[in-house]
Amino acid sequence: MLRGVSLRLGDGATALLGPSGAGKSTLLRLLNRLADPDSGRILFRGEDIRALDPRELRRRACLVPQLPAPLPGSAADNVRFGPSLVGRDVSVERSLELAGLSRSYADRDASRLSVGEQQRVMLARALALEPEVLLLDEPTSALDEDAREGVERTLADLVARTGVSMVVVTHDRGQASRLASRIVELAGGRLADGPAGVAAP
Ligand SMILES: Nc1ncnc2c1ncn2[C@@H]1O[C@H](COP(=O)(O)OP(=O)(O)OP(=O)(O)O)[C@@H](O)[C@H]1O
Ligand SMILES: [Mg+2]
Numbered sequence: 001m002l003r004g005v006s007l008r009l010g011d012g013a014t015a016l017l018g019p020s021g022a023g024k025s026t027l028l029r030l031l032n033r034l035a036d037p038d039s040g041r042i043l044f045r046g047e048d049i050r051a052l053d054p055r056e057l058r059r060r061a062c063l064v065p066q067l068p069a070p071l072p073g074s075a076a077d078n079v080r081f082g083p084s085l086v087g088r089d090v091s092v093e094r095s096l097e098l099a100g101l102s103r104s105y106a107d108r109d110a111s112r113l114s115v116g117e118q119q120r121v122m123l124a125r126a127l128a129l130e131p132e133v134l135l136l137d138e139p140t141s142a143l144d145e146d147a148r149e150g151v152e153r154t155l156a157d158l159v160a161r162t163g164v165s166m167v168v169v170t171h172d173r174g175q176a177s178r179l180a181s182r183i184v185e186l187a188g189g190r191l192a193d194g195p196a197g198v199a200a201p
Helices: 024-031 054-060 075-085 092-098 115-127 145-162 173-179
Strands: 013-017 061-064 133-137 165-170 182-187
Touching (some): 013 024, 024 061, 024 133, 054 061, 061 115, 075 092, 075 115, 092 115, 115 133, 115 145, 145 165, 145 173, 165 173
Parallel strands (some): 013 165, 013 182, 061 133, 133 165
């Protein structure tokens, strides 16, 4: 449940920071219409998102869920799936590589990869859609420290290399400041007080 949240998310990387139950995932889901607000509206580049085709919106603002849920089949099958739905071509190798996986992963059964590798397959799957914005829900919560650092490096490289924007949900203030140039803080379904939670201009 979110209340009275008014903010503007700019290009680049923004972190949504807050404790469990703060409303971080809810806010992320609102951004690509996995949920709709009871009141208020959400604009994407000036357009009300309810006026956009949900599939096109989810391609442009693509959500990577907290827990990897690969489709049956190989990593390459996973990467090709989204683009095939919207009739787009995809370079499997490039998507995997941007997500930090070598091409040798392409033919591996996604369900047999480690959670960290699956997380990267989910990222590659999102990148294959060439989104404008990646919505990442706690992208490292299931990972150990080494894997977490690897994914953080991959995400930082991605923003620098591709210009994709990111909204990263995290409960880890350190991760928020490592990954994002702006931190939006939520608590109890509202923007938290203090400079970090203040809505943008
Ligand atoms: N569809 C829903 N209907 C009613 N309440 C919901 C719904 N989805 C989530 N909530 C409630 O809204 C609050 C925020 O949930 P949300 O999943 O956004 O938290 P979060 O900040 O992502 O927490 P976590 O760090 O544990 O993932 C919780 O109290 C949750 O129970
Ligand atoms: Mg959550």
